[in-house]
Amino acid sequence: MERREEKTSRGNITEQKGTKQETNANASKGSHSHHAEGCCHDDHQHDNTLHAPVPKGNVEGNSRPNDKHDHDHDHDHDHGGNAGAGGLFATLTSPWVSAVTSLVMLLFGLVLDHVIAPSWFEGYSRLIWYGVAYLPVGLPILIRGVKLAFRGQLFTEFLLMSLATIGAFYLMEYPEGVAVMVFYAIGELFQDAAVNRAKRSIKALLDVRPDVALVLRNNEYVTVDPTTVEVGETIRVRPGDRVPLDGVMFSDGSSFNTAALTGESKPVYIDKDGKVLAGMINEDRLADVRVTKRFNESSLARILTLVQSAQGRKAKTELFIRRFARVYTPIVVLLAVALTLLPYFFVDVYHFHDWLYRALIFLVISCPCALVVAIPLGYFGGIGAGSRNGILIKGSSYLDRLTRIGTVVMDKTGTLTKGVFKVQEVVAAGADQSWLQLAAAIEAHSSHPAAKAVVDYVSATGTAPLSSDLKDLTEIRGRGLSGMVNGRYVLAGNAALMKEYNVPIKDQSSVADTIVMVAVDGQYAGHLVIADEVKADAAKSVSQLHDMGITTVMLSGDKQSVVDKVAKQVGISRAYGNLLPEDKVKQVEGLMHGSDTALAFVGDGINDAPVLALSDVGMAMGGLGSEAAIETADVVIQTDQPSKIAMAIRIGKATNRIVWQNIGLAFGVKVIVMAFGAWGVASMWEAVFADVGVALLAIVNAVRIQRMNFEP
Numbered sequence: 238m239e240r241r242e243e244k245t246s247r248g249n250i251t252e253q254k255g256t257k258q259e260t261n262a263n264a265s266k267g268s269h270s271h272h273a274e275g276c277c278h279d280d281h282q283h284d285n286t287l288h289a290p291v292p293k294g295n296v297e298g299n300s301r302p303n304d305k306h307d308h309d310h311d312h313d314h315d316h317g318g319n320a321g322a323g324g325l326f327a328t329l330t331s332p333w334v335s336a337v338t339s340l341v342m343l344l345f346g347l348v349l350d351h352v353i354a355p356s357w358f359e360g361y362s363r364l365i366w367y368g369v370a371y372l373p374v375g376l377p378i379l380i381r382g383v384k385l386a387f388r389g390q391l392f393t394e395f396l397l398m399s400l401a402t403i404g405a406f407y408l409m410e411y412p413e414g415v416a417v418m419v420f421y422a423i424g425e426l427f428q429d430a431a432v433n434r435a436k437r438s439i440k441a442l443l444d445v446r447p448d449v450a451l452v453l454r455n456n457e458y459v460t461v462d463p464t465t466v467e468v469g470e471t472i473r474v475r476p477g478d479r480v481p482l483d484g485v486m487f488s489d490g491s492s493f494n495t496a497a498l499t500g501e502s503k504p505v506y507i508d509k510d511g512k513v514l515a516g517m518i519n520e521d522r523l524a525d526v527r528v529t530k531r532f533n534e535s536s537l538a539r540i541l542t543l544v545q546s547a548q549g550r551k552a553k554t555e556l557f558i559r560r561f562a563r564v565y566t567p568i569v570v571l572l573a574v575a576l577t578l579l580p581y582f583f584v585d586v587y588h589f590h591d592w593l594y595r596a597l598i599f600l601v602i603s604c605p606c607a608l609v610v611a612i613p614l615g616y617f618g619g620i621g622a623g624s625r626n627g628i629l630i631k632g633s634s635y636l637d638r639l640t641r642i643g644t645v646v647m648d649k650t651g652t653l654t655k656g657v658f659k660v661q662e663v664v665a666a667g668a669d670q671s672w673l674q675l676a677a678a679i680e681a682h683s684s685h686p687a688a689k690a691v692v693d694y695v696s697a698t699g700t701a702p703l704s705s706d707l708k709d710l711t712e713i714r715g716r717g718l719s720g721m722v723n724g725r726y727v728l729a730g731n732a733a734l735m736k737e738y739n740v741p742i743k744d745q746s747s748v749a750d751t752i753v754m755v756a757v758d759g760q761y762a763g764h765l766v767i768a769d770e771v772k773a774d775a776a777k778s779v780s781q782l783h784d785m786g787i788t789t790v791m792l793s794g795d796k797q798s799v800v801d802k803v804a805k806q807v808g809i810s811r812a813y814g815n816l817l818p819e820d821k822v823k824q825v826e827g828l829m830h831g832s833d834t835a836l837a838f839v840g841d842g843i844n845d846a847p848v849l850a851l852s853d854v855g856m857a858m859g860g861l862g863s864e865a866a867i868e869t870a871d872v873v874i875q876t877d878q879p880s881k882i883a884m885a886i887r888i889g890k891a892t893n894r895i896v897w898q899n900i901g902l903a904f905g906v907k908v909i910v911m912a913f914g915a916w917g918v919a920s921m922w923e924a925v926f927a928d929v930g931v932a933l934l935a936i937v938n939a940v941r942i943q944r945m946n947f948e949p
Contacts (some may be wrong), residue, residue: 619892639889643834667789
């Protein structure tokens with residue numbers, strides 16, 4: 238059998254989509270530095286974490302001590318705006334200029350090849366032209382591939398691109414070799430733009446802290462850098478201005494727009510001593526605020542820090558794709574080698590250049606960069622969509638867990654109810670009313686909403702809580718408080734507390750609302766009936782969850798009659814009261830045992846911390862006002878709206894759907910074109926456009942989630 242090698246001529250190209258080009262310190266701001274570990278898998282992380290922006294200016298010329306301008310972007314930035322030769326070099330070597338230069342030279346070369354066809358454009362002159370066109374986009378990739386190879390990371394996307402393009406030049410298919418790198422670079426630039434846009438949009442949403450503050454110093458208000466303001470100082474917020482730091486209202490009160498923080502457009506009136514957060518907009522009158530936290534310690538700053546690290550918590554799908562890329566790339570290279578050499582033993586007429594060309598097509602279309610870029614971008618879009626709707630999702634892994642939720646367990650106070658208790662009735666055991674002041678004296682040291690209601694009621698009656706000698710204050714979990722007030726032993730809490738201390742009381746089981754019982758020196762003194770109000774969207778939230786096939790359960794430390802009343806109002810059939818924190822843990826463990834779906838617990842993030850940590854997805858209400866919620870929960874609902882629970886699940890499901898659409902699209906197109914290329918049907922040009930096309934489609938699909946409406 239005669240075997241001969243023939244060089245086949247083809248007028249087509251090899252392509253592959255996104256490689257990140259390495260750029261030096263003079264490169265443009267958008268260029269990325271990679272740390273590859275296998276085909277695309279680390280190179281395309283795009284540093285998908287947000288970096289908390291530093292304020293824009295130093296109004297007094299002082300450097301910000303706490304904002305060190307530490308971006309850590311994985312970008313080589315030229316902050317100085319270099320002038321002269323340095324600035325010109327940075328411009329000329331930017332990725333966009335490189336890509337456009339190579340593209341223009343490629344197009345002009347094709348015109349010379351197929352339209353003008355001058356006699357001089359052949360041989361070495363043609364090689365030099367396309368070689369010069371190749372260098373701006375190809376050289377950075379070749380250098381990066383060599384560097385990584387010396388570090389032991391041989392099988393990367395840079396290797397695939399280098400082999401494909403060098404092979405094309407060997408076959409004298411110069412336009413195809415250039416086109417592979419050009420469209421690869423252009424695809425990368427679009428990917429970078431999509432990621433940067435997503436990051437900028439979330440930054441703009443969250444980092445709404447102003448750059449200046451009016452602070453009272455030496456009996457006058459002066460404009461200063463907010464990072465120089467200390468805790469305890471007083472700042473003034475004029476109508477229309479944003480609040481620069483967290484604090485409490487020092488003046489009489491004002492209305493604030495909290496839309497940038499919670500998504501709620503309705504202004505909120507904050508009274509004197511009410512909590513004011515950085516980023517709120519004063520809409521009413523001059524407001525003086527006593528600062529309680531430094532600039533970089535505000536609740537908003539902590540939210541920004543959490544969003545920065547959100548992408549560090551990778552979803553299983555994302556982690557699988559990255560692990561898959563490590564194995565996939567060397568297999569692809571070996572298959573390309575086999576596709577080149579093995580046909581020698583099986584075909585009658587073996588053309589080395591023909592089979593090498595097919596192998597190059599195989600390499601171009603095989604890089605899984607569309608997956609490794611578009612999947613993290615899809616998750617990042619889901620996190621951004623949540624932030625835009627007042628839901629902070631701390632990582633892509635929690636987006637995946639949201640899709641598997643089959644049971645939502647909710648706390649009552651602060652979750653389904655407003656947690657703003659008011660005293661409805663006061664019942665004294667005798668004529669002496671001093672027990673109210675004694676009760677308020679110890680309740681003033683509790684953060685429980687019922688305790689605040691007692692203090693507010695006593696203050697509203699014109700009798701302030703005793704400025705007393707308080708000793709031995711003890712909080713009995715799930716029961717109440719005890720302490721010595723001016724030499725008298727005071728108990729304030731529920732019936733279980735009275736029973737524990739052997740204080741005789743009358744049966745109050747017929748009262749559905751919360752009761753705070755008070756005993757002084759071992760004798761029952763009276764009680765206050767306190768009622769909470771169900772949130773406006775609580776019933777709608779439960780209904781939405783039921784429509785999604787999700788079971789709802791209520792757990793509360795309140796007495797069963799109150800729990801049953803609220804459960805009936807909102808439509809929950811399974812409700813358990815009289816639970817201590819450890820009892821809630823047992824209930825949740827029982828619900829999780831043997832279940833093949835995920836369980837979410839929704840609470841206030843303070844007393845419910847153990848259950849939040851135990852559940853598959855811990856969701857905290859009112860995250861901007863609760864540090865414990867921010868620390869403990871996986872998802873923080875900044876608007877205090879129960880209806881956001883169902884919205885968070887919808888966002889998780891939409892994200893998951895888009896991620897799997899991208900996986901199916903990328904794999905489907907690649908398998909088809911790989912098969913056509915190996916069979917000799919597809920050309921390198923088709924491989925180029927198929928690969929770039931599927932990458933861009935996956936990116937557009939991933940970005941789409943940021944524009945979706947998640948209202949039911």
